[in-house]
Amino acid sequence: MDQHQRPNAKRDGVMKPLTAQERLFVETQNQCALCGSALQIRVETYLDDYYLREEAACPVCQIKTRVKNHKMH
Numbered sequence: 001m002d003q004h005q006r007p008n009a010k011r012d013g014v015m016k017p018l019t020a021q022e023r024l025f026v027e028t029q030n031q032c033a034l035c036g037s038a039l040q041i042r043v044e045t046y047l048d049d050y051y052l053r054e055e056a057a058c059p060v061c062q063i064k065t066r067v068k069n070h071k072m073h
């Protein structure tokens with residue numbers, strides 16, 4: 001599992017479908033904020049310390065929009 005922080009998520013233990021707002025958020029996360037192109041997601045694993053590293057980059061603007069580390073445990 002990853003460690004996305006969802007401010008509106010309720011910890012009631014019940015899985016519910018994404019709201020329209022949440023869908024929009026996810027889609028936004030996968031598009032370049034500058035040009036709207038689909039981001040290229042690259043994931044690397046570091047098996048030494050059990051981390052996943054996620055990088056999202058725009059192929060058009062040549063920018064990295066995010067780097068996230070996920071601990072695999």
Ligand SMILES: [Zn+2]
Binds near residue numbers: 036059
């Ligand atoms: Zn772009």
